[in-house]
Amino acid sequence: SRSASSFHRPCVDTARSNEENADINWDDLGFGLVPTDYMYVMRCSRDDKFSSGVLNRYGNIELSPSAGVLNYGQGLFEGLKAYRKQDGGGFLLFRPEENACRMQSGAERMCMPSPSVEQFIHAVKETVLANKRWVPPQGKGSLYIRPLLIGIGPVLGLAPAPDYMFLIYAAPVGTYFKEGLAPINLVIDDKIHRATPGGTGDVKTITNYAPVLKAQTQAKTKGFTDVIYLDSINKKYLEEASSCNLFIVKGDVISTPATIGTILPGVTRKSIIEIAIDSSYRVEERLVSLEDLFDADEVFCTGTAVVVAPVGSITYQDQRYEYKTGTETVTQKLYNILTAIQMGLGEDRKNWTVEI
Ligand code: COI
Numbered sequence: 056s057r058s059a060s061s062f063h064r065p066c067v068d069t070a071r072s073n074e075e076n077a078d079i080n081w082d083d084l085g086f087g088l089v090p091t092d093y094m095y096v097m098r099c100s101r102d103d104k105f106s107s108g109v110l111n112r113y114g115n116i117e118l119s120p121s122a123g124v125l126n127y128g129q130g131l132f133e134g135l136k137a138y139r140k141q142d143g144g145g146f147l148l149f150r151p152e153e154n155a156c157r158m159q160s161g162a163e164r165m166c167m168p169s170p171s172v173e174q175f176i177h178a179v180k181e182t183v184l185a186n187k188r189w190v191p192p193q194g195k196g197s198l199y200i201r202p203l204l205i206g207i208g209p210v211l212g213l214a215p216a217p218d219y220m221f222l223i224y225a226a227p228v229g230t231y232f233k234e235g236l237a238p239i240n241l242v243i244d245d246k247i248h249r250a251t252p253g254g255t256g257d258v259k260t261i262t263n264y265a266p267v268l269k270a271q272t273q274a275k276t277k278g279f280t281d282v283i284y285l286d287s288i289n290k291k292y293l294e295e296a297s298s299c300n301l302f303i304v305k306g307d308v309i310s311t312p313a314t315i316g317t318i319l320p321g322v323t324r325k326s327i328i329e330i331a332i333d334s335s336y337r338v339e340e341r342l343v344s345l346e347d348l349f350d351a352d353e354v355f356c357t358g359t360a361v362v363v364a365p366v367g368s369i370t371y372q373d374q375r376y377e378y379k380t381g382t383e384t385v386t387q388k389l390y391n392i393l394t395a396i397q398m399g400l401g402e403d404r405k406n407w408t409v410e411i
Pocket of ligand 1: 133134135297298299358359360361
């Protein structure tokens, strides 16, 4: 088996990672896994702190069959992106400290030690630089960065694992949905719920995602892009879609479900709220009912992977509701402002981007 010392041996092949661009078809990127060169790995025990990590070749990791993450789902993930600046000017991360802080609060909920904000950002930068030939050319997509924090130590009875791994890998991506930038078609599932009060809906734990695969698979079979979940008590307030937050637009008012425990506090969600307020829209974080949804002019989804996705239709109990989409929408305006900042094409007045 792989010894701890060999696992921690840095092995960056600088010649290879210095190539300008990997030899792939950049026009063909979706959101599938394109393996890259290196992953960042850092380990610590339960009562300790993370200290230093290393870059290893991207590849399989060895885990005990009784690892906490495999048996009891003790794991968190994050998602952020690096964009290549124009004219070979380096790379931009978008608000990485937000992901670092969210991982810290999630770790507290999941009884895990977590990297400091500085360690997290340092590790993200190292991962991007080691894989820089995989950051798509401007306009072709981004490098999606996936930090994981998992309990790797063995457990049999239910308890926090004795040891943890913080790992980051990355993959070049284009648009998340198969529709590309075109409007998506959602369906409301009123039987399967994503989260419950007191649960972990507001934490980026891996265990929030597998439970919605069934609803997502059923929806895709029927031709829908994804699923909207409702609150589990009243079954009439919007929560989110399988992989992203939801917004509705009515006139000059933009509303989104308030983060009251069952909603994932998305970094894109938070940024869009700020951009909308700066653009003189009224933003309401509140309970958003089905009636509000059916009455809306526009609906859009936000997420790191999804960015800002316009919703063309929503189906609820076989009734289809259609929404305004296209270049003259509030959705498009917010998308343009956000992506210009993320790609380094617009003024970053709030200092959201971090240059590498
Ligand atoms: C992201 O948007 O980065 C996420 O973590 C959602 C994931 C299901 C792709």
